[in-house]
Amino acid sequence: MNIANILARKGSMAVTVRPEQSIREALGLLERHNIGALIAVQGESPVGILSERDIVREAARNEKFFTRTVADLMTRDVITGQPHDDLLTVAHTMTERRIRHLPVVDKDRLIGMVSIGDVVKAQRDHYQGEVDTLQTQLLAGERGLKH
Amino acid sequence: MPARPLRVAIIGAGPTGFYVADHLLRKPGVTVEVDMFDRLPTPYGLVRLGVAPDHQKIKFVTNAFDKVAASPGFRFFGGVDFGKHVTLADLKTHYHQIVYCTGAQTDRRMGIPGEDLAGSHPATEFVAWYNGHPDYRDCVFDLSQESVAVVGVGNVAVDVVRILCRTPEELATTDIADYALEALKKSRVKEVYLLGRRGPAQAAFTNPEIRELGELPDADISADPAEVELDPLSRAAVERSQDRATAKKVEILREYAQRPAAGRSRRLVLRFLVSPVELIGDDAGRVAAMRLVRNELYATSTGALQPRATDRFETIPVGLVFRSVGYRGVPLASVPFNESWGVILNDKGRVLDPGTKQPLVGEYTAGWIKRGPTGVIGTNKPDAAETVECMFEDLALGAVLEPAHPEAAAADALVRQRQPSFVSYADWLKLDAIEVAQGRAQGRPRVKLTSVEEMLAALGR
Numbered sequence: 001m002n003i004a005n006i007l008a009r010k011g012s013m014a015v016t017v018r019p020e021q022s023i024r025e026a027l028g029l030l031e032r033h034n035i036g037a038l039i040a041v042q043g044e045s046p047v048g049i050l051s052e053r054d055i056v057r058e059a060a061r062n063e064k065f066f067t068r069t070v071a072d073l074m075t076r077d078v079i080t081g082q083p084h085d086d087l088l089t090v091a092h093t094m095t096e097r098r099i100r101h102l103p104v105v106d107k108d109r110l111i112g113m114v115s116i117g118d119v120v121k122a123q124r125d126h127y128q129g130e131v132d133t134l135q136t137q138l139l140a141g142e143r144g145l146k147h
Numbered sequence: 148m149p150a151r152p153l154r155v156a157i158i159g160a161g162p163t164g165f166y167v168a169d170h171l172l173r174k175p176g177v178t179v180e181v182d183m184f185d186r187l188p189t190p191y192g193l194v195r196l197g198v199a200p201d202h203q204k205i206k207f208v209t210n211a212f213d214k215v216a217a218s219p220g221f222r223f224f225g226g227v228d229f230g231k232h233v234t235l236a237d238l239k240t241h242y243h244q245i246v247y248c249t250g251a252q253t254d255r256r257m258g259i260p261g262e263d264l265a266g267s268h269p270a271t272e273f274v275a276w277y278n279g280h281p282d283y284r285d286c287v288f289d290l291s292q293e294s295v296a297v298v299g300v301g302n303v304a305v306d307v308v309r310i311l312c313r314t315p316e317e318l319a320t321t322d323i324a325d326y327a328l329e330a331l332k333k334s335r336v337k338e339v340y341l342l343g344r345r346g347p348a349q350a351a352f353t354n355p356e357i358r359e360l361g362e363l364p365d366a367d368i369s370a371d372p373a374e375v376e377l378d379p380l381s382r383a384a385v386e387r388s389q390d391r392a393t394a395k396k397v398e399i400l401r402e403y404a405q406r407p408a409a410g411r412s413r414r415l416v417l418r419f420l421v422s423p424v425e426l427i428g429d430d431a432g433r434v435a436a437m438r439l440v441r442n443e444l445y446a447t448s449t450g451a452l453q454p455r456a457t458d459r460f461e462t463i464p465v466g467l468v469f470r471s472v473g474y475r476g477v478p479l480a481s482v483p484f485n486e487s488w489g490v491i492l493n494d495k496g497r498v499l500d501p502g503t504k505q506p507l508v509g510e511y512t513a514g515w516i517k518r519g520p521t522g523v524i525g526t527n528k529p530d531a532a533e534t535v536e537c538m539f540e541d542l543a544l545g546a547v548l549e550p551a552h553p554e555a556a557a558a559d560a561l562v563r564q565r566q567p568s569f570v571s572y573a574d575w576l577k578l579d580a581i582e583v584a585q586g587r588a589q590g591r592p593r594v595k596l597t598s599v600e601e602m603l604a605a606l607g608r
Contacts (some may be wrong), residue, residue, distance in 0.1 A: 004488055004519060009494070011495075137204050
């Protein structure tokens with residue numbers, strides 16, 4: 001299983017923001033879409049990621065954080081995924097490096113985003129499916145012996 | 148919630164269709180009626196027509212599907228083609244909800260010169276042929292060729308390789324289609340290449356699958372010792388993830404690379420880190436050789452290892468090529484499609500309007516046509532559960548279709564009018580009994596009926 005299989009059942013694209021937009025606008029987007037991070041894009045390429053955590057950190061020390069820009073607070077060193085990246089590696093990298101949101105690009109163009117929740121769910125379903133298949137075969141095997 | 152039963156049409160009678168039906172019919176407190184449609188007269192989808200004939204145990208899952216089919220409220224309309232016999236508009240006037248579970252019906256192309264030469268086929272066509280799929284029974288594969296290449300290392304590729312390497316005696320105890328058995332008896336195939344574009348650590352086949360290839364009674368297995376050694380990136384990845392299964396896989400392949408040939412009739416050659424770049428034809432326009440490029444691996448920013456072509460090439464003589472480099476869903480008439488991923492445009496199984504990206508009332512999808520072709524049969528169960536959860540959520544909100552004729556009898560009348568020769572589940576069970584009885588006489592699990600005419604004749608029509 002790879003990232004493409006996760007994106008295939010996510011109807012929505014990643015929610016994006018421009019670096020020059022204000023944190024107030026960014027908060028509006030987070031609230032409206034009920035999500036935890038926005039991808040900052042220039043043209044179609046991701047240039048940063050702004051998570052609720054980035055905003056909380058700023059809010060804790062700056063009363064006037066609303067008027068700051070996305071570019072001020074976003075993380076610039078973004079790790080991106082590609083559609084064919086396999087789930088096991090992606091899960092490992094996201095856990096190890098504590099990444100919750102992974103923008104997915106195809107030839108530098110943003111095509112979606114997967115969250116750690118998406119990855120965990122896909123992995124859980126994958127294992128559940130394997131267990132179910134094996135159980136079915138085991139039961140069938142036992143039944144086969146009785147005949 | 149409607150006081151009347153919730154009426155649901157499921158398109159596609161493969162494993163996912165049955166898992167969806169099961170989740171729907173099990174729901175406490177809601178009366179659900181399911182009509183399952185399939186364009187073929189027979190149910191079970193790829194369990195009947197994809198799973199290899201020498202893997203009968205996997206097919207026992209159909210016992211569970213038969214139980215679902217025996218539930219009150221379940222009906223099967225086999226041989227009824229969505230878009231031809233019944234349209235989306237028809238279904239909207241008879242059902243509250245519609246679920247598309249049509250799978251991934253087409254193969255991906257390699258995109259190389261010579262791909263369409265005679266003797267180059269999608270592996271899925273060969274699979275459908277040897278499994279007795281009515282649409283593929285007349286396919287012809289030139290098994291007089293001595294050298295065959297199978298491109299890809301997923302389970303379909305491995306199945307094809309195994310069927311090519313089995314002896315007629317071995318195949319004769321399976322439910323392989325009779326015509327395929329006859330053709331394979333005359334096979335002159337001596338050498339079969341299995342080609343992977345990445346290394347052994349990234350190969351999609353499972354350890355039991357690769358072990359089975361090493362236990363074929365009349366085929367020697369071999370691998371290039373240099374190709375089964377892990378490159379530094381792969382070694383680091385295996386160590387980092389402490390993935391014992393992959394370590395074991397590499398160990399098995401290393402043993403194959405060392406194994407001396409035992410003089411068996413056929414030779415199976417495993418190759419890694421190679422990609423076909425061209426199929427070379429002879430004067431008659433038939434495949435005569437395949438040009439390969441050697442690949443190396445590089446890590447993407449997430450650490451996933453992907454192949455990259457080098458400037459080293461080689462040519463292997465092959466007269467028959469099966470490609471198994473991925474599958475794609477086929478768009479359904481009037482159903483939004485996501486071209487990027489080859490699936491129905493959806494969010495967790497709710498079909499979306501392509502313009503607004505909002506859910507279309509009453510339309511859902513599950514299985515491979517929802518997420519792409521991945522996982523084993525059982526993977527479709529949690530996938531189906533996710534879709535059914537959305538269906539009940541929407542039902543609770545009253546967001547269902549409002550059919551003019553929400554009665555089981557009306558849908559039945561519609562099908563009888565459009566496709567009088569449809570096959571019911573009771574009919575299928577009769578066909579099943581006939582196949583099994585014919586098989587018993589020959590010491591086989593079943594002898595398949597492989598044309599629609601044969602099936603209808605067996606039902607006395």
